[in-house]
Amino acid sequence: MRMTRQRRIILDELRKTKDHPTADMLYQSVRRHLPRISLGTVYRNLEILAEAGMIRKLEFGGASRMRFDATVSRHSHIRCVACGRIDDFPLDPDLNPEEYTAGINGYEVLGYNLEFYGRCPACKAKVK
Amino acid sequence: MRMTRQRRIILDELRKTKDHPTADMLYQSVRRHLPRISLGTVYRNLEILAEAGMIRKLEFGGASRMRFDATVSRHSHIRCVACGRIDDFPLDPDLNPEEYTAGINGYEVLGYNLEFYGRCPACKAKVK
DNA sequence: ATAGCTGCAAACGGTTTGCAAAGTG
């Protein structure tokens, strides 16, 4: 993977923030350094960086826009139902979800979503 | 809430399936009963039914399309990464996510997503 | 040198909406 000016600055800008920005927010801040960059380039690079495992793509339930995260190590998120703000917080593999309720980052915890992914019986049979 | 023919049939069709259909899939099956219904009407009614708590709207991470579920009681989902199929399964509040791995519905479990929602410190202060 | 990347602008696809007519309670 080439490290173009655009790619480098996109990555830098994402790493500067803890905000889990959308592609468009990132576009705005990258533009301060590269006024002629296009939104398409931002999308393309975010996709490539995510595939390379250098960033994470978040498709948070309830939010229609994609968000991006420069922290790739294992962690979870909490989202404010009122303002949409998303914060990181560490995931403890020994805790069940109910046990986190003792206030995460000062949030009033209202609930959680737990969803699994895997391979269904049919696809398991096919690919293996 | 009025129970129009359209609304009733949309609800019936959704209840008939365990497939977590998209709006468009539902539109196709409703059309067999009401050939002149429009996709816009399907969306409007799904929204209204969800607000009334009669159905659930799923915005599954990784899937760009909304899905709908006539089962409103507490349960979780598992999605096949290969074919996109989504199955229900019961949530046990005493288990931590790692402990579900012993095969859900015959799936090979690859991982899970756990995300919390609530009110952030700022919004908590504001609204209260 | 040359594959990969960029800016631009148009296309895409799921969802939403304005409107006049029809239907519900």
Next chain:
DNA sequence: CACTTTGCAAACCGTTTGCAGCTAT
């Protein structure tokens, strides 16, 4: 009868893509 809902079609909006020229390696 008053008010909601419908069908239609166009608008919306975040994201993707085709293309011709540019750039990192």
